[in-house]
Amino acid sequence: xxxxxxxxxIKELLALLRDPRSRFVLIGPPVAQLLVFGFAATYxxxxxxxAVYDEDGGAPARELIARFEGSRNFQIARRIDQDAQxxxxxxxxxxxxxxxxxxxxxxxxxxxxxGRVQVILDGRNSNTAMIALNYVRTILIDFNEDWAVRHGQxxxxxxxxxxxxxxANLESRWFIVPGIVGLLTLxxxxxxxxxxxxxxxxxxxxxxxxxxxLRPVEILIGKSLPGLLVGxxxxxxxxxxxxxxxxxxxxxxxxxxxxxxxxxxxxxxGVGLMISSLAITQQQGLLGAFLFLVPAVILSGFATPISxxxxxxxxxxxxxxxxxxxxxxxxxFLEGDSYALLFDxxxxxxxxGFTSLTAAGWLFRHRMY
Numbered sequence: 367x368x369x370x371x372x373x374x375x376i377k378e379l380l381a382l383l384r385d386p387r388s389r390f391v392l393i394g395p396p397v398a399q400l401l402v403f404g405f406a407a408t409y410x411x412x413x414x415x416x417a418v419y420d421e422d423g424g425a426p427a428r429e430l431i432a433r434f435e436g437s438r439n440f441q442i443a444r445r446i447d448q449d450a451q452x453x454x455x456x457x458x459x460x461x462x463x464x465x466x467x468x469x470x471x472x473x474x475x476x477x478x479x480x481g482r483v484q485v486i487l488d489g490r491n492s493n494t495a496m497i498a499l500n501y502v503r504t505i506l507i508d509f510n511e512d513w514a515v516r517h518g519q520x521x522x523x524x525x526x527x528x529x530x531x532x533x534a535n536l537e538s539r540w541f542i543v544p545g546i547v548g549l550l551t552l553x554x555x556x557x558x559x560x561x562x563x564x565x566x567x568x569x570x571x572x573x574x575x576x577x578x579x580l581r582p583v584e585i586l587i588g589k590s591l592p593g594l595l596v597g598x599x600x601x602x603x604x605x606x607x608x609x610x611x612x613x614x615x616x617x618x619x620x621x622x623x624x625x626x627x628x629x630x631x632x633x634x635x636g637v638g639l640m641i642s643s644l645a646i647t648q649q650q651g652l653l654g655a656f657l658f659l660v661p662a663v664i665l666s667g668f669a670t671p672i673s674x675x676x677x678x679x680x681x682x683x684x685x686x687x688x689x690x691x692x693x694x695x696x697x698x699f700l701e702g703d704s705y706a707l708l709f710d711x712x713x714x715x716x717x718x719g720f721t722s723l724t725a726a727g728w729l730f731r732h733r734m735y
Contacts, residue, residue: 373588411439411440411462411494411497411498411501412438412439413438413439413440413441414439414440414441414462414463414498415440415441415443415444415460415461415462416434416440416441416442416443416461416462416463416464416465417442417443417444417445417446417451417452417455417460417461417463417464417465418431418434418442418444418445418446418464418465418467419445419446419447419449419451419452419464419465419466419467420445420467421466421467421468421469421471422467422468422469422470422471422472423472424471424472424473425472426471426472426475426476426481426513427467427471427472429509430467430471430483430506430509431465431467433505433508433509434465434505437501437505439498439501440501443460443461444460444461446464452464452466452486456486456487456488459488461488462487462488462494462495462498463485463486463487463488463498463502464485464486465483465484465485465502466483466484466485466486467481467482467483467484468481468482468483468484470482471483475513478517483506485499485502487499532700532701533700539612539614540614540615540699540700541696541700543608543612543614544608544614544692544695544696544699544700545668545692545695545696546604546608547601547604547605547608547695548630548666548668548688548691548692548695549663549668549688550600550604551597551600551601551604551627551630551631551634552630552634552659552662552663552687552688552691553659554596554597554600555593555594555596555597555600555631555634555635555638556634556637556638556641556655556658556659557638557652557655558592558593558596558597558638559589559590559593559634559635559637559638559639559641559642560638560639560641560642560645560651560652560654560655561642561648561651561652562589562592562593562638562639562642563589563639563642563643563645563651564642564645564646564647564648564650564651565648565651567645567646567647568646568647568648583727586639586723586726586727589639589642590632590635590636590639590723593631593634593635593638593639594628594631594632594635597627597631597634597635598624598627598628598631601627601631605623608699614699615699615700616698616699617698617699617700617701617702618697618698618699618701618702618703618704619698619704619705620698621705622694622698622703622704622705622708623694623695623698623699625705625712626690626691626694626695626698626708626711626712626715627691627694629712629715629716629719630687630688630690630691630694630715632715632716632719632723633687633715633716633718633719633722634687635719635723636718636719636720636721636722636723636725636726637658637687637722638655639722639723639726640722640725640726640729641654641655641658642654643726643729644729661686662686662687662688663688665679665682665683665686665688665689666683666686666688666689666692667683667689667692668688668692672689684714685718687714687715687718687719690711690712690714690715691711691715693708693711694708694711694712697711
C-alpha cells in the first residue's frame with residue numbers, strides 16, 4: 367500500500383513540476399501577491415491630502431497648522447480663504463479633510479480659554495475617515511498638552527494615555543500580513559488539489575488510474591499528500607518573507623503555528639479534492655475553486671470583523687477553515703499564543719478536514735463504481 371501511494375505522490379509532483387507554467391504558478395504569483403498586499407493593503411494613512419482654512423492667522427493657529435505639516439500622516443494640499451471653497455475641496459477629492467480654524471482661535475487660547483477648531487471629513491470611506499479622525503485627535507491632544515505646560519495653564523481635566531497591546535506602533539501591516547499567509551496558502555493548495563483529478567480526466571489518464579491496483583483510499587492519500595507538501599513549502603516561504611521581509615514579530619511557538627497550518631491544509635485539501643472529484647475539466651475545477659475561495663475569504667474575518675456580520679452569516683463562518691487559521695496565525699505572530707490557547711481553533715479545522723476528506727473518498731468510490 368505504501369509503495370503504491372508513494373508512486374502516486376511522485377507522479378503528482380512530477381506532473382506539477384514538469385510544466386514550466388505550473389512551476390511559475392506555484393512560486394511567482396503568491397510571492398508577488400504577498401509583496402503587493404504587504405505594501406499596498408494597509409489601513410495606515412501616509413501623507414493624506416488636507417486643506418487648511420485659517421480665519422485667524424495668529425501665532426497659536428500657525429503653531430497648530432505646523433503640527434499637521436510635521437505629521438507623516440497628512441500633507442497640506444490646499445489653503446483656502448472662504449467658506450465656498452470648503453465643499454468643493456471635499457467633493458472633488460482634493461482633500462480628505464479640511465481643518466477650519468475660527469477667527470478668534472488665537473485670542474481665546476491666549477486668554478486661557480478653548481480655541482474653536484472644526485474638522486470636516488470626507489465620509490465616503492468611513493474606515494478611512496475614522497482613521498484620519500483619530501490622527502487629528504492625537505495631534506490636538508499633543509498640542510493641548512504642550513500649550514498647557516508652556517503657558518502655565520491648568521492641565522487638561524482628563525489625560526488620555528494610550529498603551530496598545532501586541533502592536534505598540536499600531537502598524538496595520540502587522541495585522542494584515544499574517545492574514546495574507548493564510549489567504550495565499552489556501553489559494554495555492556486549493557488550486558493544486560482542485561485540478562488534480564480534473565487534469566487526469568481532461569488528459570484521458572483517469573481511466574488508466576482506475577484499472578491500477580490502487581484502492582480508493584490509496585488514491586485519496588496519494589492525491590492529498592502533494593497538496594499538503596506544496597502548501598507547507600509555500601506557507602513556510604511566505605512566513606519567512608513575513609518575518610524577515612516585513613519585520614512581523616513571531617512571538618509564539620513555531621510548533622503551534624505549524625500544527626495549525628497542517629490542520630488547515632488538511633481541510634483545504636479535502637475541499638479541493640471534493641471539487642476536483644466533481645469536475646470534468648480543469649476549467650470546471652478552477653471555477654469550483656473560485657466559487658469556494660471568494661466566500662471563504664469574505665467570511666473569514668480577513669478584511670471585516672465577523673462580529674459585524676449578521677448572525678445568520680456568522681453561523682455560516684463556522685464552516686470556513688480560514689476563519690480558524692487566521693486566529694492561529696495572528697495569535698502566534700502577535701500574541702504569542704500557546705497550544706492550549708489555540709485548541710479551540712485546532713479541533714474545528716481537524717473536523718472540517720476529516721469530513722471533507724471522507725466526502726471526497728465517497729465521491730471517488732461513487733465515480734469508480
